[in-house]
Amino acid sequence: MKIGNLLTELRDRASLSKTLVMTDGESDEDFVFREYKVARRSKVLFLAAFALLFLILVGYKITLGEYDIGFFDVYDTLWKHITGSIDPLDPIQRMNDNVVWEQRLPRVLTAILVGVGLAAAGAAMQSMMKNPLADPYTTGISSGALFGATLAMTLGIYIVGGYYGRVLNAFIFALVPAVFIIMLSRWKKPSPAMMILVGIAIMYIFNAFQSYMMLRADPNAASSVYTWSVGSIGMTTWEQIPIIGVISILGFAALFIMTRTLNALNSGDAYAKSLGINVDRVRILCLILISIIAAGIVSFTGIIGFIGLVSPHIARIFVGSDNRILLPASAMLGACMMLICDIVSFLIIGATLQIGIVTAMIGGPIFMLILIAQQKEVW
C-alpha cells in the first residue's frame, strides 16, 4: 500500500541505520555494536523531534482563542506576568493577563497533562496486557467514573461533599474495578484475561445502574451528565492543575521505573519469571498505577478516548517497542495529540466543541490508517 510504504520509508530515511556498511577489517561484533549505537541515536533524535513538535504546538495554541489578543501580545503578557510587571492601572493589560494566564494557560496545561498521563498509561496497559487494543479504560475505569458522576449529578449523592464532590465521586467509583481485581487475585491468578473479564463484568453492572439513573433524572441533570461524559478540558482552572499535574507526572515517573520489567513481561509469564520478575505482583502494581492515573484524569475531565490507545502505536512506529523509550515517546505524542485536537477544534469548528469528540474524530481515522498501512508485523 502506498501509504504504508511512505510511512516506513520516511521513518527509515530518518533513522540512519539503513546506510551502514561494514568497513574493512571491522569485525562482525564491532559492526553490530556500531549499528546498535546508530539505532539508539536515531530513536533519541525522534524523541527530540517530538519534543520540538510539542513546543511548537504549545507556542501556537496559547495564541489561539476567541478573545482577540495579538500573537506577540500573548507572549508579551506572559513575560510581563512572569516578571511581575503587569501594570495594575491598565485594564487592557490586566484583562489580557487574565485571559492568557488564568484562562488559556490552564487549558493548555490540562491538555498536556492529560495527554501525558493517558498516553503513558495506555502504553503501559498495552505492554502489561500483551494486547495492542488495550487502553487505560480497559479494566472498566470509565464506566466507574461515569457512574460516580451520574450519582452526583442526578441524585445528588456524594461520598465526600464539597466543591470537589463530583470529582471525588468519579475518582472513587473509577477505582472500584481495580479493587475488585486485586481482591479476586487472591483466588484467581491476575492474568490479562482475568482482568479484562472482571472489567467487562463491572462495566455492565455500572452501565445498568447508570442508565437507570439517567432515565429517572430530570432533563437538565441528564444533559449535564452527557456533557461531562464526553470529555472536555475547558473547565479546569489553576486550582486543579497541581492535582492533575501530580497525578500525571508522578504516575508517568512511576511507570517509567517499571519499563524494563514491562519489557520482560512481553515474552510471556514463564520467561519473565525466569528473569526474576514476580509477574503477578508486577501486574497488580501496574494496574494500581494505571488506575490511579486514568481515574484521576477522568474524574476531572470526563472520558477522553483514543489518546491512550493511539499514542503508543504511533510512537511504536518511530521508536520501537522498548518501553524505556516508548513510554516517554508515547507521553510526548499524547500531549501533542491533545494539543493538535484542541487546535483543530478551534480552527475548524470554533471553541465550543469538547475535546473528547475531537480526539475520537481525529484519533479514529489515524488509528485505522496505522492498522491498514503497517507493513512490518509489529503485532
Next chain:
Amino acid sequence: MVVKIEARGLGLGYGETRIWKDLNLDITEPGLVGILGPNGVGKSTFMYALNKILEPIEGTVYLDGVDIQTMDYKDIAKLVAYVPQQSNETFAMSVLDTVMMGRYPISGFTTTEEDVRIAIRCLKMMNLTDLAMRNFNELSAGQHQKVMIARGLAQQPQILMLDEPTSNLDIFHQVYVMKLLRDIAKEQGIIVLVICHDLNVASRFADRLILLNKGHIAADGPSEVVITPENIKNVYNMDADVVNSDGRPYVIYHVDESVSMGEKPPSGSKEVD
C-alpha cells in the same frame, strides 16, 4: 564452581492433575545433561520446578544446598537461565534488544556497554550477527529459537535450562547447537539441562542422560547406560538396534509397517497414581 541441583521428594502437578510424585534427583557435576522421555511425561514440568516457575505440591528443590522456596525470584534468576520452547512476543523488539533482555537479572534497569557487547558475543556464537537489528517478529521459527538460545546464554547463568531448543532447526544446527551447549558447559563449568527429542543427538553430546517415563526415572547415567534397546522399547514402544558411532550409542529405528499408530498403546502418560 558448579551450582548443584538437588530435588527431594518432589511432587508436581497442575490443579487436579499430578505429574510427578516423590521425585529424587541430583545433578551435581558440570556438563550437558539431556532429559529424554515421551510426550507429556513431564519434562518441561520438571524444569519449571527448578526455577520456581511452578511451585511444587510437595518436596523441595535445593540450589547449592539452599531451598529455592526461601529464595527470591531475583536471586534464582542470577543462577538459572531458562530458554522456552516457543516465543510469543506481542510487541517485538530488535533481535539484539531481545537478547539483551537476558542481561536483566544482572544489570537491572540500566544497560551498560558491557551488556551490549556480551549480547553481541552471544549472537556471534549462534551465528546471528547478520540479524542483529532485524525485528524479532520477522524471523523464522528456527531463527527465533536461535535468538532465544542466545538470550539464555547472555544471562551467563550457572544453570542453563533449554526446553527443546532444536525442534525447529535444520540438521546442521541441531548438531552444532548441541555441540555448542556441551562446549559451554565444559568451558564455563556449568550445568546445561536440555530437553531433547532426538536420541542420537542427545546421545552424541550429552555427558549424562536422564530418561523419564510414566512418573519416574527409567534410566539415568551416561549414554551407554541409558540408550539401550530395552529402554527404548519400554519407554517409547519402539523396536531399535543400538550401534556405536563416534564412541557413542547410535539408535537405528525399526518401523513396524503392519501396525498403524492408532492401534499402538500410548507410551508415557500424564497421570501418576
Next chain:
Amino acid sequence: MKPGVIAAVGVALALMIGAFMLYATADLMGDLHPDPYEHHIEYEVSGEIGGESVTGSAVCDTLRENDAFHNYHIVIDAVGAGGTAVSQSFYVIFGPDDIPRFFTESDGVYIQDSEGQRISLVIGDFCKISGFGFESAGLALIAQEVHE
C-alpha cells in the same frame, strides 16, 4: 486482511460512532437547554459627544475561552447629530463567582475607571449585562438592552 486488523478497525469504528452519538445527544440536549451564560444582546445607545446628541446601537457577544470564566465583548456603533462617528469597544471578564473582574461595585452598579475612561455596568442573572454607561473626555453614553 488479518482478523486482528479487522477486529481493530471494527473497534475504532465503534468508538468513533459512539463518540459521535454522544456529541449529537449532547448537542441536542444543549439546544433544548442552552447555556445560560451565552448572550447575544443588542442595545439602544444614547448620549452626547462634545455637545452633540448621539444615537446608535451596541452589541454584546460572548467569547469562550475557559468555561470557568465568562468573557464578553461589547461594541458600540453610534453617530452624533453633527455626523461625528462614535465607535468604542470594551471587554468584560467575569470570574467563576459571576462578578466582573477589575470592576468595583457601588450601589449595585459595577464601575471601572481607567485612563480617562469610566465604564459602568448593570448586571442581571448569569452575567447578563442589561445596560451600561460609557464615559470619556467629552463623551457620555448610556446603553439599554433592546427588549423585543
